[in-house]
Amino acid sequence: xxxxxxEALPLKGIAGKSAERQLRLHPILIGSILPFILLIxxxxxxxxxxxxxxxxxxxxxxxxxxxxxGADGSLFGHIGITLYRIxxxxxxxxxSALLLGSFVGIYRKAEQFFDPIIQAFRSIPSLAWVPLFxxxxxxxxxxxxxxxxxxxxxxxxxxxVSGILSVDRQLIEVGKMYGLNSYQLVKRxxxxxxxxxxxxxxxxxxxxxxxxxxxxxxxxxxxxLGYLLVLGQNTYSxxxxxxxxxLFALLGKVSDALLKKVEYRSLHWQDxxxxx
Amino acid sequence: xxxxxxxxxxxxETRKAISNISFNTESGEIIGILGTSGCxxxxxxxxxxxxxxxxxxxxxxDGEVCNDIDERxxxxxxxxxxxPWLSVLDNVSFGLKGGKEERxxxxxxxxxxxxxxxxxxxxxxxxxxxxAQRVAxxxxxxxxxxxxxxxxxFSALDAFTKMKLQDLLLDIWEAYKTxxxxxxxxxxxxxxxxxxxxxxxxxxxxxxxxxxxxEPRPRSRGSVNxxxxxxxxxxxxxxxxxxxxxxxxxx
Ligand SMILES: Nc1ncnc2c1ncn2[C@@H]1O[C@H](COP(=O)(O)OP(=O)(O)O)[C@@H](O)[C@H]1O
Ligand SMILES: [Mg+2]
Numbered sequence: 020x021x022x023x024x025x026e027a028l029p030l031k032g033i034a035g036k037s038a039e040r041q042l043r044l045h046p047i048l049i050g051s052i053l054p055f056i057l058l059i060x061x062x063x064x065x066x067x068x069x070x071x072x073x074x075x076x077x078x079x080x081x082x083x084x085x086x087x088x089g090a091d092g093s094l095f096g097h098i099g100i101t102l103y104r105i106x107x108x109x110x111x112x113x114x115s116a117l118l119l120g121s122f123v124g125i126y127r128k129a130e131q132f133f134d135p136i137i138q139a140f141r142s143i144p145s146l147a148w149v150p151l152f153x154x155x156x157x158x159x160x161x162x163x164x165x166x167x168x169x170x171x172x173x174x175x176x177x178x179x180v181s182g183i184l185s186v187d188r189q190l191i192e193v194g195k196m197y198g199l200n201s202y203q204l205v206k207r208x209x210x211x212x213x214x215x216x217x218x219x220x221x222x223x224x225x226x227x228x229x230x231x232x233x234x235x236x237x238x239x240x241x242x243x244l245g246y247l248l249v250l251g252q253n254t255y256s257x258x259x260x261x262x263x264x265x266l267f268a269l270l271g272k273v274s275d276a277l278l279k280k281v282e283y284r285s286l287h288w289q290d291x292x293x294x295x
Numbered sequence: 296x297x298x299x300x301x302x303x304x305x306x307x308e309t310r311k312a313i314s315n316i317s318f319n320t321e322s323g324e325i326i327g328i329l330g331t332s333g334c335x336x337x338x339x340x341x342x343x344x345x346x347x348x349x350x351x352x353x354x355x356x357d358g359e360v361c362n363d364i365d366e367r368x369x370x371x372x373x374x375x376x377x378x379p380w381l382s383v384l385d386n387v388s389f390g391l392k393g394g395k396e397e398r399x400x401x402x403x404x405x406x407x408x409x410x411x412x413x414x415x416x417x418x419x420x421x422x423x424x425x426x427a428q429r430v431a432x433x434x435x436x437x438x439x440x441x442x443x444x445x446x447x448x449f450s451a452l453d454a455f456t457k458m459k460l461q462d463l464l465l466d467i468w469e470a471y472k473t474x475x476x477x478x479x480x481x482x483x484x485x486x487x488x489x490x491x492x493x494x495x496x497x498x499x500x501x502x503x504x505x506x507x508x509x510e511p512r513p514r515s516r517g518s519v520n521x522x523x524x525x526x527x528x529x530x531x532x533x534x535x536x537x538x539x540x541x542x543x544x545x546x
Binding site: 189190192193195196197198207208211212214287288289290 | 344346364366368369370372374376378379380381389390418419420438
């Protein structure tokens with residue numbers, strides 16, 4: 020029997036490495052041109068006194084505000100507590116969404132039982148919970164973490180359910196042909212097949228988590244990046260507000276990049292356009 | 296050792312797909328189930344495999360009625376149906392039980408058999424259609440089934456790959472003497488591979504004819520004898536039906 024196959028070879032190494040690296044730098048450079056120009060215009064307008072500094076301070080002023088906060092050490096306390104809240108809320112929300120979502124996705128009966136009420140709760144704008152949570156759990160950590168968890172829950176839940184429901188029936192048949200029982204089908208086919216959808220849910224859940232951590236800290240906190248927003252408003256210091264916005268943006272971007280990396284690592288088997 | 300199909304019928308909600316189909320297989324035989332598209336070939340094979348158990352009639356394996364999935368049967372689908380998140384090696388060992396090392400070395404043997412030594416660590420997205428179907432063949436063989444069910448396994452492949460895989464199937468059959476039940480709509484494929492053909496016809500599909508292909512192996516694809524069989528089968532499947540259609544239209 021012929022051991023060699025003459026069909027197409029695996030798609031390895033499509034382009035040379037050096038050419039690839041050049042191409043990868045380009046979009047970043049192109050993308051930084053506009054922000055850079057805007058920053059320069061903003062800085063010069065502030066220096067010339069055209070932009071009033073009590074409304075919109077210059078980028079350098081904002082930057083030195085961040086540096087000062089870092090120098091006296093208070094910055095890390097604020098960042099730390101904010102990260103702690105979002106981490107805990109994210110974990111709680113994502114874990115309960117995964118559990119309930121898998122259950123609802125796998126058992127038809129559970130879907131009929133749970134889905135209507137979950138859909139009903141979903142139609143409540145999550146911020147409407149704030150007064151109730153404060154009433155129940157006070158203004159301390161518990162109510163904040165709960166609010167974030169609620170925000171994270173829904174996107175993750177929806178994606179887990181739809182991921183499981185759209186698992187290819189043909190693959191499940193393969194498992195059945197090998198005599199797998201329901202538990203093995205879930206573990207070996209349904210969960211891995213719905214992993215991509217779960218990860219999409221995690222990323223949009225994280226985005227909402229950041230939104231809700233701001234809301235939670237605005238509603239009353241003595242520390243945290245959101246508290247800096249309030250403090251900046253009360254002390255008429257726009258540089259503090261903008262500094263805190265910048266930090267939120269940075270942290271949000273970094274956490275999303277981390278998740279994206281996890282996604283990329285665990286989904287390397289996917290045949291997707293962007294992986295070329 | 297044999298597989299018997301006795302009076303199998305299957306009705307979907309709206310229509311009957313197959314009606315009263317019966318045949319026997321003998322050990323080590325290659326049986327072809329040949330028919331035009333929509334005549335119920337897949338339905339029949341799914342009933343035999345136990346993937347579908349809501350049919351009437353009996354499927355008898357080695358003397359006992361069997362209405363469920365059975366590990367004596369292996370199934371190769373039209374599409375490779377590989378798990379995209381598993382490497383080629385893990386796809387092949389998917390249905391095996393036992394320790395990881397043992398499963399892997401077993402799987403590697405069968406990958407070698409289908410000519411994919413060296414591709415163990417690839418992922419399905421890296422494979423061509425023909426390679427993926429080879430992996431699917433290895434996956435079905437690795438559990439050493441006594442009966443191999445194939446549902447148009449080569450119909451999605453180009454002509455050359457198809458011929459190579461047909462020969463691979465024959466090699467495997469020579470080596471293991473597996474009883475093979477091959478569903479196909481390709482007359483030439485059926486004649487090249489099978490010892491006996493069950494012709495299905497109509498909607499719902501009924502058994503129209505059973506033909507023994509009396510041609511020694513190795514067969515030649517261009518054999519005159521096979522061409523005569525082909526002529527006969529085409530007449531059964533198409534010319535006669537179109538003749539009655541024309542007849543029906545004129546009355
Ligand atoms: N799940 C299903 N529900 C309803 N009708 C079906 C289903 N599967 C197949 N059929 C019908 O049964 C008939 C036989 O189908 P099939 O066995 O797939 O044919 P073949 O494999 O010979 O092309 C067709 O008329 C088809 O429409
Ligand atoms: Mg079919």
